[in-house]
Amino acid sequence: MFQPSGVLVVDKPSGISSFDVIRRVRRLSGQRKLGHAGTLDPMASGVLLVMMNKATRLTPYLTDGRKRYRAEVLLGVQTDSDDAMGEVTNQADLPPQLSREQLVDALTAFVGRVQQVPPQVSALHVDGVRAYKLARRGEEFEMPAREVEIESIDVLNVALPKVELDVRCGKGTYIRSIARDLGRALGTFGHLSALRRTQVGPFDLSLATSLEQLEALGMNGLFEHLVPPYEALSDLLPLDLDAEACRRVSMGQNLFLGPLPQGVYRVADAENKKELVAIVLSDGVTVQTKVFTAI
Numbered sequence: 001m002f003q004p005s006g007v008l009v010v011d012k013p014s015g016i017s018s019f020d021v022i023r024r025v026r027r028l029s030g031q032r033k034l035g036h037a038g039t040l041d042p043m044a045s046g047v048l049l050v051m052m053n054k055a056t057r058l059t060p061y062l063t064d065g066r067k068r069y070r071a072e073v074l075l076g077v078q079t080d081s082d083d084a085m086g087e088v089t090n091q092a093d094l095p096p097q098l099s100r101e102q103l104v105d106a107l108t109a110f111v112g113r114v115q116q117v118p119p120q121v122s123a124l125h126v127d128g129v130r131a132y133k134l135a136r137r138g139e140e141f142e143m144p145a146r147e148v149e150i151e152s153i154d155v156l157n158v159a160l161p162k163v164e165l166d167v168r169c170g171k172g173t174y175i176r177s178i179a180r181d182l183g184r185a186l187g188t189f190g191h192l193s194a195l196r197r198t199q200v201g202p203f204d205l206s207l208a209t210s211l212e213q214l215e216a217l218g219m220n221g222l223f224e225h226l227v228p229p230y231e232a233l234s235d236l237l238p239l240d241l242d243a244e245a246c247r248r249v250s251m252g253q254n255l256f257l258g259p260l261p262q263g264v265y266r267v268a269d270a271e272n273k274k275e276l277v278a279i280v281l282s283d284g285v286t287v288q289t290k291v292f293t294a295i
Contacts, residue, residue: 003031005054006226007062011208012040012048014194024211025050029222037062038200039123043085046197047208055229057292061264061279065201065235066151068168071192073179075161078189080135081121082176092188100158106185107153107165110178115145119176148173162193202234203227229292230268230276239265239280246270249278252291260287269293 012021018039026034035056037049046069049062076094079086095102110116118124120135120143127141134141149170157164163182167175176192183190198205207227214222245255246269262284269275279290 003033003053004223004226006052006228007055007058007203007232008050008052008214008222008226009203009208010048010050010214011205011210012045013211014043014045017042018048021048021211022050025052025214025222028214029219035059037065038067038197040197041083041085041195043083043192044195044197046195047200047203047205048197049200049203052226054292055226055232057290058229058232061233061236062201064171066168066170066199067173067197067201068166068199068204069175070156070196070198071165071167071175071179072194073163073165073182073190074193075163075183075186075190076188077161077191078180078183079191081191082119082174082180083192084194086121086191090189094161094188095186098160098186100155102186103155103158103163103182106182107155109185110181111150111153113147113149116148116174116177116181117145118143118174119180122174146172150178153178228274228276230266230274233266233276233279236264236266236279239267241267241270243270246277249280249289250291250293252289254287254289257287260284 008025010021012018018036022034022036026032031052033053033056035051037051037059040046040048051058076092077088078090080089121132124131126134131143150173151168154166155163156166167178175195179190179192209225241249246267248255249267260282262282265280266276267278267280269277276292278292281288
């Protein structure tokens with residue numbers, strides 16, 4: 001059976017889950033082995049990476065990629081989920097004459113390596129139980145803060161009580177938490193009223209295909225939109241090896257590569273530079289090889 005491998009960049013619509021996208025692509029492609037990198041909540045739309053067949057092995061490296069979002073925050077209203085899907089739990093007036101400058105100043109506290117408290121309605125575990133299950137039961141609990149990295153938050157538009165933001169961040173960042181915390185920093189409430197992911201790693205919306213377009217393309221057209229594994233890892237550093245070294249790496253043999261700076265590297269076939277052979281992880285002292293394709 002033909003089993004194409006690669007990454008499909010999908011423009012997920014709002015109103016469906018990330019797994020609903022997987023089901024649609026499975027039906028359209030006839031392929032069973034699919035996965036996705038970076039779950040999008042049903043309310044959110046935008047870039048969702050769908051890995052097919054052998055490319056599912058790339059999930060950890062694609063999930064770690066930098067992400068970019070366009071977020072709409074509704075100030076003055078609090079919900080139990082910190083987004084528009086939840087129940088309204090509180091409301092308050094906005095500060096008088098709230099300015100763009102005040103918004104920018106408040107947001108500076110959220111940029112950099114910061115401690116962020118995730119929403120209580122989330123899939124994270126608290127004492128071995130999913131937080132959203134505890135929230136649905138009405139149980140009282142605290143979400144522990146965790147470190148996330150937020151590269152930048154820019155104010156795009158202000159039409160109070162709504163504010164539109166452009167957020168660049170790393171893995172594990174909750175945009176809902178930014179919306180909630182912005183409201184608190186301004187002395188009111190806030191929640192995420194709309195969200196669109198515009199980029200994951202090297203993939204932005206210009207490379208994304210809607211489900212409707214995939215339907216129209218048919219199976220073969222869908223396969224043509226697959227990004228090859230080596231190209232999909234373009235955010236990783238390339239590691240050039242000769243043909244013999246590539247062969248040995250593809251067989252899982254350890255190589256002495258000399259001092260290799262800390263990082264994650266992609267290794268291409270020495271003859272076919274577009275064929276991913278392995279991923280090499282270095283901590284600056286030891287090297288670990290993850291074989292992708294045997295030669």
